[in-house]
Amino acid sequence: MSEQLPPLSTAGSVPPDPDHPAPLQRTGSQPGGPAGRRLSVPGGGLGRDVGLVVALAALCVVGVATAGDRFASVDNVLTILRLAAVYGVLAIGMTFVITGGGIDLSVGSVLGLASVWASTLATQTMAEDTHWLVMVSTALLVGTACGVVNGVLIAYGRVVAFIATLAMLVAARGLAEIIANRRTQVVNVRSFLDVFRGDVLGVPVLVWLFALVALAGWFLLNHTTFGRRTVAVGGNPEAARLAGIKVQRHTTYLYALSGLTAGIAAVMMLARTTAGSSTNGQLYELDAIAMVVVGGTLLAGGKGTIVGTVFGVLIFSTLTNVFVQNDLSTSVQAIAKGAIIVAAVLLQQRLAVRSRSS
Amino acid sequence: MSEQLPPLSTAGSVPPDPDHPAPLQRTGSQPGGPAGRRLSVPGGGLGRDVGLVVALAALCVVGVATAGDRFASVDNVLTILRLAAVYGVLAIGMTFVITGGGIDLSVGSVLGLASVWASTLATQTMAEDTHWLVMVSTALLVGTACGVVNGVLIAYGRVVAFIATLAMLVAARGLAEIIANRRTQVVNVRSFLDVFRGDVLGVPVLVWLFALVALAGWFLLNHTTFGRRTVAVGGNPEAARLAGIKVQRHTTYLYALSGLTAGIAAVMMLARTTAGSSTNGQLYELDAIAMVVVGGTLLAGGKGTIVGTVFGVLIFSTLTNVFVQNDLSTSVQAIAKGAIIVAAVLLQQRLAVRSRSS
Amino acid sequence: ACTSNTPEEPEDTSSAPAAAAGANDEPGEPVVIGFSAPAADHGWMGAITKAAQAEADRYEDVELRVAEGTNDVNLQISQVEQFINDGVDAIVLLPYDGAALTEVATRAMEAGIPVVNVDREFSSRFAARTTVLGDNYGMGVSAGTYICEQVGKNPDAVVAEIAGIDSLPLTQDRSQGFSDALSDCGLDVDNRVAADFTVQGGQAAAANLLQAAPKIDALWNHDDDQGVGVMAAISEAGRDEFVMVGGAGSANVMRDIQAGNSVLKATVIYPSTQAADGIRLARLILQEKAMTDLVEVQVPRTVQLYAPVVTAENVEEYLPTAFES
């Protein structure tokens, strides 16, 4: 063996070009490597959203073909967006939790609890007097508090997320029923209704709220330290810990965030229905998760996309709208919906693979 | 460097001692390993079930203390067991799926579909004529077929299990509604009711069925090549694949098995309620998963315990029974249930850790 | 709203065509009616939708758009919004939660689309042109009164109740009526459990209830569909010491009452044809016709249905119009 190595550098062998990565590249899933277990999602760019765009476009084509102007009208688009708004806000929070390697089954239930709590307050402290800010803060606080409980149980108590949030699902629903005293709490606070049921520039406040939350979520996930840490915690918690990230604290924040969005969604639900009820939000968790995953966020954590989630939300709401336009019976709708969820995921996967290898 | 090596053996350094493994050993949970995402369960033995035994015993003590003889009667025990039976059978199938690294959200829905399909057949082909075997085979076939669809989508289509089975949940419910034509299908086939609503040796047939399924499951998981493959596929699918195990095919079998147990549960449900309905089994998936996980099966796969699952099932049914004996309102029940699920998981973890380090 | 148990207006709820008033059935100008109801996840709700559809099919001048079946108020609101966008002529709405759908119904009214509210009442009078109301409180009163007649002489009689979905206002109304009627004869509800209008829910709730209450004198079950499960649990437990009263009035239960060999002695009807009535009324309103048996020239604001008790004596009368669960 030589005692001294020549000054080695790859410079001589491969022309350095920072902008053009080597032609042979290992993709997310390593060659049967440790990552073989995890589905790969391609680098970035538009590639991974092609499937979603195609799916949404296809739906719209079906909508126009079958319902014509009824589907393509401005009013109908707003109807779709209003429907999407509540789910959408939940899904944004869920995107963070899932990207961070967790899952939150309690969001629907927490939505119900927050809506009841805020509206009971509203109705009990004598209608007109209550300022809408009080209602809103109540809902946000209740939501966040539930999220913190989830987070602490999961991060510090080390209870599996699925179980901890399932327990919260059950418990929050029970508490909501007690608080509501099994009655629907009608909201009489005019100022609240005025603010949240209004339009701004012809677009409903609810839709603006969804847009704002989505934008904030996008920025938070992609352009802040918080977002990057979320990816790290979900992708490789041990590496995150060793890099000095407080994984447990961050995990708690993630669930708190999801609770917060559930609180926001509760406010929106209150505005939409003008009533708080313990049944509000039932089964929304499953829809929200499905939207997030169809959007391309990895259920295993470590990779999330807000843009994808927004597409997922829109696909689901448009689907429902097209169904109603076409007078499909619920049962058939259900079957079709199941099939379409699977088709969307398959499509997204295939197209993503193609756009990656091209 | 010498050219020739002496026959190498470490014999000189460490005295070999087959009975006493070296004092240093790494335990299930890795050194500050991927925090909390994977719960550790110790090797084997009774240790890991201590928490469950304690939890169940505590519940019984509460039951006796609050409801006395009403709780401790033979009749009540049978009531608990009958309640446990349907969930129990689902949970056994679920144990396999989860041990194999998956999840099946569709079991409740598939139960509903199978129950409707079998009972529609029963009611349509003119009551008394239908042999009960026809009904039973229908239910089992329908269940298994749904499971196979799940399995193929997941194993070959590479759709995430959560989403594929969620889609099946939605679709099967829709199909059930269509088949049931929105009616509750009352079972008139006497022979069926005679067989399945009867007792054998003073114990209801349903309870026997649960016992049989549990026993078969236990044997299958712990003493057969199928069980071994399940653990391998769930623990490290890539390693299993490279060892020559047909991972995709086995995964399909696992979901088929879960579908089969959903079919069995459907038969039991038919016997218990004497009616097929598309709402049969609603939300049972969440309960079944919770029972399995509380029982100590790792949600991440690779480690499952049928004995634990049976305990999990008994804990849940006893809990419900104690609630009712004490005339708790459903809302309070819900809150208590949430709290107890979390407590049980925490207890089980803590005790497991202790029994391991002792 | 009026919650009296007395028949207010015998708007004939049976869909027997014979009851239909002659001239009103003549084809008029074609109308498009939007219909939305909760998920048809149990017999009564299934019957509601089917009856509505059947009623619409009887008239060639009625086009029905069914946006059926959801227990998600957010989605149901969106369905109504779609009807408004589409400019249907009228909307028949059985809301999952009356209060939650009030606002969108009001919007429809403001857009000039008459709304017929069925079963679960809105929280504002401006939200509907006409309301077809079941009498939930009255249902409880009927059941309670019948039970008083049966076991009222025994002041220690144990009365049990199996309610429907506890978080729905209608369940609260029923329970209220029930306990009010019981207290008239000095009884109260000793054991109460809630199910969920499903067979499995009824079965589980009843199994537990029977376990908790070793001896019962009378039992009221709110819904005959979940009653299938309740009966299964009763036979499983081998109990027969009490009288049981059903609710809603399914054909199954009526046949059991007729046979007289089970604990089921009576049921309180909650007409499953309300939505069908809603369709008819919507058509009349649109075609500016009135109810011929009334002097009124307009369709009334509220029609509250009667909640009669069906027993072995009068079961034959009700069986033909009962819904098959």
Place this chain on the structure above:
Amino acid sequence: MLAVRGIVKEFSGVRALDGVDLDVRPGEVHCLLGQNGAGKSTLIKVLAGAHRPTSGTVEWQGREVRPTSPVDALRSGIATMYQELDVVGGLTVAENVFLGHELSRGGVTRRRELHQRTRELLDRLGHNRLSPGREVGSLSAADQQIVSLARALSHDARLIVMDEPSAVLDSEEVGNLFRVVRQLTADGVAVLYISHRLEEIRQIGDRITVLKDGRTVATGLPVAGTQTADLIRLMTGRTLHRAFPARPPVPSDAAPLLEVRDLALRGVFSDVSFTVRAGEVVGLAGLVGSGRSEVLETVYGARRATAGQVLVGGRPLRPGSVPAAVRAGMGLAPEERKAQGLLLDEPVYRNITLSTFGRFARGPVLDERSERAVAREQIQALDLRPVDPDRPVRTLSGGNQQKAMLARWLVHGCRVLLLDEPTRGVDVGARAEMYELVNSLSRAGNAVVVVSSEIEEVLGLSDHVLVLAEGRVVHSGPAAQIDEHRVLDLVMEGSAA
């Protein structure tokens, strides 16, 4: 500058460190040696604040410190590259480098500056071809290691701890790494360097500390004045000589057991042909990323070849089917033992019988007794330790885990063995045993294919060598007729072409 005294670390009653002493001086490369499980990684995790010591003191730049979290250690100037790759696949190169000490203004990422600083670091490492915006999950293990190194540098640390950084690097990359280490030490930064490759220590190290069973057995040994044999004795407690067993010539009439003809995997490699006869060892050399693992995996059917044929014992294999390959008597010991080979929480015997348990079953019913018996035989034959077949395989050292992998295929009766990096992360003692094992397996008439990033190892073990560069075979010939320099040259020329 760093003084470690009497460190003890217990894990729930288990002593991983049992009194470690160590001194590190500014500007030196201090090498930490020890067998698998000696406690090296545990020690550095204590230094990095990832573990809290049970007792003992750490003095850093003259003051006693107790780092209680990784942040503490990083702030005080100790940066660590961990043994298990510690990067996050979903983040970009730049984001990984600055993970935990992100460049941000009020929580908002300053992307431009982030990329700028990352580029500087990568330049310094001679890796300016890595784009800061590239997602790390799409990089090879070697490049990921570079990212790890860049992260360690980004902290402006006074002490950089490197836990087996060379395990996933090929010789060229190792040279690169050393250049950086020399720059660092020239600036007065100290490096604590862990490796199982003793020749590396010779090249880069200044002083050596040896751990054995969690204790310091020697510290501050000058590299120049210490014999390799002494080091080995210190580590293992016995004498052995690092060398490759002599290979008797393969009889020329030996039957070809494995024939690979014009095999290709689109976009990865093409036109790979070779034959392995009974009793022969064929080695694949090349840089990391040259496609060696893929060749093995494709031969094995774990990847479906886009062209070509594989024959075992003269019979063509069904392409893309692992079960078919296994049935034909082929076995693969994969590169990533833990991720691709083992069920870490399952007992040793079940790992050994993972491919054969069906054979011991009566119908579907397992016969664990015979499984254990057979596993025990192999444990004895391979001298696997500890001998208890019921231990979870996780608790075994790297070398013994590797033996369990081999045992799996021996139980199966495989005649064609494909070994991918069989000595990665394996200590000197176990390494020599592994060499002996490969040798005796081939002598027993098996066909063996070995992939290794250590050229010396490939040459020493094999009869015949293939050199791969960028997915093409650039050389194929007898091992005896080529030396390390020539292989390196071939590799370079091949990659440049």
